[in-house]
Amino acid sequence: MRYLLRRVQRLAIVLAAVTLVTFLLVNVLPGDVAYEMAGINSSEEEVQEIREDLGLNRPVLVRYWDWVTGVFTGDWGQSFVNKEDVWETIVHRFPVSFELMLLAQLMALAMAVPAGMICAFRPDSTADKIIGGIAFASVSMPSFMSGILLIYFFSLNLGWLPATGYEPLSEGLWANLKPMLLPALSLALVEWTILMRTLRAEMISVLQEDYISLARAKGMSNFRILLGHALRPSSFTMLTILGLQVARLLGGTVIIEQIFGIPGIGRLLIHAVFTRDYIVIQGCVTFFALVFVAANFLVDVAYAWLDPRVRNERLSHG
Structure with missing residues (x-):
């Protein structure tokens, strides 16, 4: 049992690190989902409105905390594109x-x-x-x-x-x-x-x-x-x-x-x-x-x- 508990602790640390690195890397990728959703002919105001609706204008760490707490509670969020449960x-x-x-x-x-x-x-x-x-x-x-x-x-x-x-x-x-x-x-x-x-x-x-x-x-x-x-x-x-x-x-x-x-x-x-x-x-x-x-x-x-x-x-x- 001690052996299993130590393995579980180490794996939990690995998962926490992976979620953080993944979130940070995804947020530095080129492109913006708001522009993708708004379309080519959209105005800047429309893009900003979409960003606010999706919460993309909030600080990265705040969005990460909301997302990771949701992951550990079973709420993985919804797709920005088709609104399906992830x-x-x-x-x-x-x-x-x-x-x-x-x-x-x-x-x-x-x-x-x-x-x-x-x-x-x-x-x-x-x-x-x-x-x-x-x-x-x-x-x-x-x-x-x-x-x-x-x-x-x-x-x-x-x-x-x-x-x-x-x-x-x-x-x-x-x-x-x-x-x-x-x-x-x-x-x-x-x-x-x-x-x-x-x-x-x-x-x-x-x-x-x-x-x-x-x-x-x-x-x-x-x-x-x-x-x-x-x-x-x-x-x-x-x-x-x-x-x-x-x-x-x-x-x-x-x-x-x-x-x-x-x-x-x-x-x-x-x-x-x-x-x-x-x-x-x-x-x-x-x-x-x-x-x-x-x-x-x-x-x-x-x-x-x-x-x-x-x-x-x-x-x-x-």
Whole structure:
């Protein structure tokens, strides 16, 4: 319980810092939402009236205090452009972004774990070099470029999968998954490399342990040794990286959702930036920070649960 309370305190500080920095950065962006709402042919008096109605003429710190107290009490404000409730809009779009991130992470793990085990079992072999070369080429290409290439091959040339669009789960499982496969794969092609290289390095070290030699002496198969004895102790660092990858996936979804026409939070954020809708921008970034902090908190808890030495060491150091 002490360990969890200390983690919660640190995460609360991170969230407070993120909200402050986000608010200050958004307020120094070029452009003015009042001009966007008033239109090109509006007079200066009309613009000033809109600014007063929106409260944009008040000091920055006063507006920040009103906004952050609203965030912590459940009132995330309303969009300047369409007057929609920001929290309800984000909650409505979050399942779409979450599904994309989840599929991407599952694809990355499905590629990284077998590849990492193969490379660790025979380091510097031909298979290790081939997989390493593929991983290097994969991580060198940004996700938006991978997305464009995947659209070209699988949508335009082969016609197997749609290039854009989204179908809710209520339309059927395959109807829902079909337009999500290419965008998820675009993100996974970048993320799997880091997981694979981390697992490879950890497993090479674990395979040198005495209990692995004992398992081999007992006649256990290589598959059973790798999967049953070496995978779990080799996964601790990879588990930590999974938490850190949440930030990369959140950033990747902003571009990928725009390319593939997916109605998630990333696309909402892009639209808010174009329309200078500051309240929506602040809400999206704060929500991203909340998801990232929550994911890393869960990873921390899981890491300490899997390896009690970590929990005891952190408690002893305060």
